[in-house]
Amino acid sequence: MYGIHVRRALYQTLAAAVWLPLTAFANESRPLPSAVNVSSVAQTIAWLIAVIGLAYACAWVARRFGVRPSLRRTSLIKVVSSTALTPKEKVMVVEIGSTWLVLGVAGGNVCTLHTMPAASDPPVTVN
Incomplete structure (x- = not known):
């Protein structure tokens, strides 16, 4: 939604950058005041486009690389691993204290598939 407003x-x-200079040239019967001329308007528009483009680029980089403030979590439950089976179903390994729970999550339902003691080493992923 935010990207639509920026675009x-x-x-x-x-x-405006295209039409403003054209309308300035069309009004040749009335000269512009001395403080405002076409070059200053064009320069202002160019800087405005540059600033908006820079803001858009920063938003894209933040969204692309996931720049988020770091949060310190000291919670009881820790997600060790998660794998999506389908868009609505996934299998998760959750650590609670010194126990790992293998959970099946599907459509608002959570089922315990297996319980095991927590490993001291992190799990190894095998392709």
């Missing part, structure tokens, strides 16, 4: 603002800015 819309970028398109409106680009449209």
Whole structure:
């Protein structure tokens, strides 16, 4: 949703950058005041486009690389591993204290598939 608003603002800015100088040249019967001329308007629009583009690029980088503030979790439950079987079903290994629970999660239901003592080494993934 946020990306749509940024794109819309970028398109409106680009449209204004194209039409504003054209309308300034169309009004040749009335000269512009000395403080405002076409080059200063064009420079202002160029800087505006650059700043909006920079904000859009920063938002894209943050979304692409998952830049999020680090949160310290000291909770009782820790997710050790998770694998999606289908878009709505997955198998999770959860650590509670010194016990690992293998859980099947599907459509709002959670079932315990297996219980085992927690390993001292992290699990090894085999392809």
